[in-house]
Amino acid sequence: MSVMSNPATVGSTAATERVRRSITGGKADVKGTIFMLLMLMALLMSVVILAVLVIDMVTQGRTVLTERLGDFVTGSMSSQPEASGILQGLRGTFWIGVFTVVIAFPLGIASAIYLEEYAHHKSRVARFIDVNIRNLAGVPSVVYGILGLTLFVKAMGGIVGPNSNGRSVIAAGLTLAILVLPIVIITSAEALRAVPRGIREAGFGVGATRWEVTRHHVLPYAAPGILTGTVLALARSLGEAAPLILVGATTGYLSGGTEFLDLGALTDRFTALPIIITTWAGRPGEGWVSVTAAAIIVLLVVVLVANAAAILLRNRFDKKRG
């Protein structure tokens, strides 16, 4: 329905072209066409790169995925590629996602709301914080790994992993939540900044408090943008391997760690999909090549599912906004 109301798409392209010609003196738009082609090439380039990756992985991992998909997804790490499975990695990645959603999203969005709606934009403190957060978003992920090691594994090890020297999925989840926090803050702040000033002024004009304006007008308007940012952040946290190595994800072998919802096991040793992929990729032999490719495909699917869920949510907000 939103398509129908958009004036730009009303009428045929032929009519649009006729109008354009009549107001630009009838000349063909050469520069415009070249520009369009350049943009198209840029787009094709990214699509081709993605396609090559996916096709390469699918060809290499096809046998694993077709012949023993069930065993592969429900199996454990092993010394033999034929017996290897990724359930423990899926579990770790699942919990990292949960920690990101539960910790980084609320904290990040709340920080962004404060920075955009409440703080004085021109105050030195606000600008200082803003610049710092932008810098933090560019800090290499290993540095966050070191932070996680110092803060969660060493200092808080007794709480997050009393029976694993702190090297638990809780420590990993917290580390990655902090890693994506700046991204969530920045993208949410951008989304809030894009809300027209007039919407707020109209709210204040009819006597609404700042809270009411934020809650009922600004947030619904900014929700799709905020969601886009959080999706990128979630995908990032699901795909990171470097910080997990420092936090102590298990690379070689792990027994147990297959119960997804066993909260008591959250303090045990863990592994995650990106770690499994990095480890397997380094092992010799054809067998490891194909299970690595298969694990990469599963990780892609996991990220895709997370993205799809967020896009569905965003579309719902979009409709609400009308």
Add this chain to the structure above:
Amino acid sequence: MKLFPTGREARYSALKIAAVPIAGALLLGACSSDDSGDGSGSDNGSESGSGSVVISGSSTVEPISIDVSEKFAGSNPDVNVTVDGPGTGDGFELFCNGETDINDASSKIKDEQIEACESNGVEFIELRIGNDGIAVMTNDANEAISCIHGGDIYALVGPESQGFETWAAANELATEVGGEGDLPDAPLDITGPGEESGTYSSFVELAIEDYAEERGQEAQTRPDYQASADDNIIIQGIQGSDTSFGWVGFAFARNADGVKVLEVDEGEGCVLPTDETIADNSYPLSRPLFIYVNKDKAAENQALTDFVDLYLGDAISSVSDVGYVDLSEETLAETRSRWEARTTGAA
């Protein structure tokens, strides 16, 4: 721009400051990175719990420990076993810090590592579990050579040998590094394991590293050789040329046809790799493999005791299953009695 001033501003500016600790914490983390190794003393007190076995250490021994762990997990589903392979040295740091129960090691514990363990009150039981040996080979038909000096091996496949297309091309370099330098003038066709293989790193550590270090080179092989992850293909490469050169794990070379396993001379005469010369480490390209068990943890953790019992019992076959050389009967018996008696310290 203060469009809508309210009375709350003051309260919120206090909140603004709350964002600072996040940045501060990150800075702190980045600055105190050096702490990661030695850790805090409080870790020593934490127990691994009765239901877990934590193994770290050498990536060479890692496949053996993983194989044993899989056998163990089959009959002990409630015990959490974790195996990592960051390297012998990194493993000892964790082990002497009391963080791991067992450390895999591809070399004997060093004096400074013993000191580190002692200063943290960690007593260890040293258990030799197997041997790592690399066989260097040529084609059966190659009459020109039967014994090769360590320096010659370095000259043939070390980091400085890139581009050598005949054996003789390496002679000058071989003499320089203390080898014999009497290699035949024949085409050189090299086949060996690829860089990602454990046999590659074993070979580099046993045959290349010392020479490379002395000459200020990186410890690696030349890049221009036929690399394969499949031992069978390496053997085929050796069989495929009359003047080939290559290396595989000894356990594999022993059973290969059409190849001539070379004797190696590292200054103490030519030694042919055999089960005996590898077991007593008189063959230069061999080394013992160990596991180090934390004695106190073994005393209080039944799962750990059961695990080591299995390791030295039925599961000792894992050593040869993953491609290494078994201990001799006597050495294995010695290892078992060390474990039974819980003999601490390095032998």
